[in-house]
Amino acid sequence: MTQQQEKLSAFMDGEIEGNDIIDAIKHDEALQAKWKRYHVYRGAMRKEATVAPQLDITASVAAALENEPAIVAPKASRWRSIPVLGSVVPFAKQSGQFAVAASVAVAVILGVQQFNQPAPTEPFMTAPTAGPQGGLAPVSLEQTRAIPRNDMNEVLEKKRKINALIADHEQQIKLKQAQESSDVEDENESLPRPE
Template sequence: MQIESKEQLSLLMDGEFTDKNVLNDVLNDESLQSCWHRYHVVRGVMRGELHNSSLTLDISKQVAQAIANEDIYQPLTDEQPKPNEVVMPKVNTLFWVRVKDVIGKISQVGLAACVTLAIIAGVQYHQDQTKNDNGVPTLNTVPVGVNIAPVGGITQQNDQQLLEKKQYDKIRLLVQDYELQKRLNAH
């Protein structure tokens, strides 16, 4: 009956159906009145005649009804504790929880110490192996091509060192000249 009434309402709105009984049904039935209102809103939107200020939706009745029908409180099961019951943990279990935490932290520190020891031993072993091979330590911090002055300021000048110093100075001057030319040509 409701679907048939809505179809007749749509026909009446389009001007194709003129039955006075439908008008009486709309006047007496609140759901048909809201349907009539919705149909007019949809038609106005489709034709571009409806302004934003005239479009108001009243859903307060539906929200109030949904809240009233909603079951907020779930019944308590046997697994859930009663609100009046408070269970105190046993001292014995608290002690073992603390012991477990301490043992866990100690084992983490022990593992870190073992890994550190293994790394140090591995580096030392590797250094000993490379010293035997070529006489240069693995972790050589002196850059290649740089001469280190002996402790106490004692220097040994020989022809080879003088030649290397002259070559180093010549390369340094060429690099400085290159940088100067690059700056001058950049502007």
Template sequence: MTQQQEKMSAFMDGETESSEIMDAILQDEALQVKWKRYHVIRSGLRKEATVAPQIDITAAVAAALEDEPVVVAPKTSRWRKLPVVGNVVPFAKQGGQFAVAASVAVAVILGVQQMNKPEPAEPFSTFETRTQLGGLAPVSLEQTRTLPRNDMNIMLEKKRKINAIIADHEQQVQLKQAEEQSRSVDESVESNVNSN
């Protein structure tokens, strides 16, 4: 950093109050540009969006484009130099295109065949096996069975009945326990009365 840039940075930070740096900034265009740039950097670091950077890079891009060499002729293919290989490469490209087209055609045919295939009546086949008693029982790979809506209503009604029966049973057990406790209390009272 030059001495003027250090003085300008110190002046911006409030470390010096020299008026000579202000005179130098007003007279030198390079210092004016740096002054603006320092303020943009300071605003960015403080997360203040009050100073928007005005960067004009069009002149630099235009100068760089003028320095670029101009390419007029297209590159020649290195395959054209070899007589045998030059004929093989287009044939290989064409063969690859036929292979891709054949693969797509096979995929479409198989897809159409799968879509038009009739659905089986049951999702899994069932086999019958003999039980211990000699009767036949169905065996299936199916783990869950989907029920139509009307079967669901029937199933829910059965579950409600089962829950009501379980609740009734629990009440009867509690009632029976209460009766047994009251009977044992009555017997203990009678035995105390009889012993006295």
């Protein structure tokens, strides 16, 4: 710290009195800037809101930006150049994949539910209403008829069909991914190479 700055600090703290430091502050811009900063620091330590710091960092930010190297962005996809299609096409691809997966899941669930349904052998019957007047009939959760399982060949055949659908779906996804990766490689090969 220079002698002038030490005198300024002592003057701010009330340790010295003198007109020579006031004259030095009037004529020296660096001391004027220090004077302002010291008042801001003192106001902040005393939690006084009367002194607001005025910081101007635009020149230093502009200089830092000029020294910053330029970053070149990769080539945009051809779909991205069309404003509406740029965001719709990737969304449609993902939505299509989810739709196929959801339809396979629904088919499996419905198939399993159909296999577990008993064959209707008799029409619906109503419970007999004979009994004591105003009394309650006992309730049971037991199943009174057995589910016939003599159609095992049909069940196995339906399971084979479902498994074949699932395998076909997985194969189509793998082919689509391979096709997309080859399209990306073709686009990368068509880009000019930096020398």
